[in-house]
Amino acid sequence: MSRILIIEDETSIADLERDYLELSGFTVEIENDGKKGLERALQKDIDLLILDLMLPGENGFEICRIVREKKNIPIIMVSARKDDIDKIRGLGLGADDYMTKPFSPSELVARVKAHLARYERLLNINMQANDIIEIRGLKIDRTARRVWIDGVEKAFTTKEFDLLSYLAQNPDHVFTKDELFREIWDMDSIGEIATVTVHIKKIREKIEKNSAKPEYIETIWGVGYRFKR
Numbered sequence: 263m264s265r266i267l268i269i270e271d272e273t274s275i276a277d278l279e280r281d282y283l284e285l286s287g288f289t290v291e292i293e294n295d296g297k298k299g300l301e302r303a304l305q306k307d308i309d310l311l312i313l314d315l316m317l318p319g320e321n322g323f324e325i326c327r328i329v330r331e332k333k334n335i336p337i338i339m340v341s342a343r344k345d346d347i348d349k350i351r352g353l354g355l356g357a358d359d360y361m362t363k364p365f366s367p368s369e370l371v372a373r374v375k376a377h378l379a380r381y382e383r384l385l386n387i388n389m390q391a392n393d394i395i396e397i398r399g400l401k402i403d404r405t406a407r408r409v410w411i412d413g414v415e416k417a418f419t420t421k422e423f424d425l426l427s428y429l430a431q432n433p434d435h436v437f438t439k440d441e442l443f444r445e446i447w448d449m450d451s452i453g454e455i456a457t458v459t460v461h462i463k464k465i466r467e468k469i470e471k472n473s474a475k476p477e478y479i480e481t482i483w484g485v486g487y488r489f490k491r
Contacts, residue, residue, distance in 0.1 A: 264309040264378055265289045269299030269325065270340070271317050275363070279312065282367035283374065296320030303329050310378055312370070313357070315341035315348065323355055330356030336377035340365070395430045397491065400469055400478060402430055409469070416468045421446060425458070426465050429479060429489035438486040462487060 266283055270276035271294045280290040293299035296319035303311050303325065311329060315322035326337055339352045342363040349360045358377050361370065393404040401410040404427055409416050418426065424446050429437070437445075439455035447457070466473040480488045 263287065263289050265291070265307050266310045266312060266374065267299070267303055267308045268292045268312045269296065269303065269317060269322070270294065270312070270314045272314070278367055279370060282371050286371050286375070288374070294318075296322070296325060300325045300328060304332055308333075308335060310336045310338070310374060312338050312340060312374075315339060315343060315352070323351060326352060326355045326357050334381075336374075336381050338370075338373060338377065340370075395427070397430070397433075398477065400430075402427055411469045418465075418468070422461055422465050422468075425461050426469070426479075429487065433489045433491035436482050436485055436488045442486065458487075 266288050268276050268279055268290060270279070270292065273294065276292045276294070280292060283290045291302065293302050296317035298319070299313075299317065300320055302308070313322045313325060317325075322339060322341070326339065329335070329337060336359075337357045338359045338361060339357045340361045340363060341348060341352075344362050352360050359373055361373070395402040395404065399412045403409070407418075407423055409418050409423065409426065425442065428442070428445060439458040442458050443455055462479060463473070466476055466479060469478055470476045478490060480490050482488055
């Protein structure tokens, strides 16, 4: 259920907006003061912001600017001011929509639904854009070929990345050194399996807190390696 914040100092308008939105299944909160509204808007559980321009404490333009810098949520500005310059300024600061009072509560609900649906589509597209593996602080972006450990990016050679990515794609599977060499180097090992050992050692130095007691790539003595889920 989407959570909507209304920052509006006219209580009757805010209450009417809330009633219509709640009838449509949304969870709605109201703040009548600009500063308190900004604080609430920056919290993580807000999915959409309905923002009046003229507010005590902090004006809507400034709230919009700060929220847009920190969060990617739909922002609908509402105002009795009809000047195009206000609309241009609001949209330029990152608002997704601008509604002029008075307006139909039903139209507001329709726009809320449309913006939430649009953001959800964009979020799904972005999520699908990059193939990412994340486990216990390790993040592997297979599309961008980048690796982070506890938020710190680490530099990997091509084969180091390919080897780590392949192991992480197949957690809990034990691979022999010969199998890994054939998969990553695309050839039979012919006595070159030491290359796998060297690369595993380098990978561990970059992602393990203690290479002697690995949390990610486990040595299966006499067999090979396994990536621990």
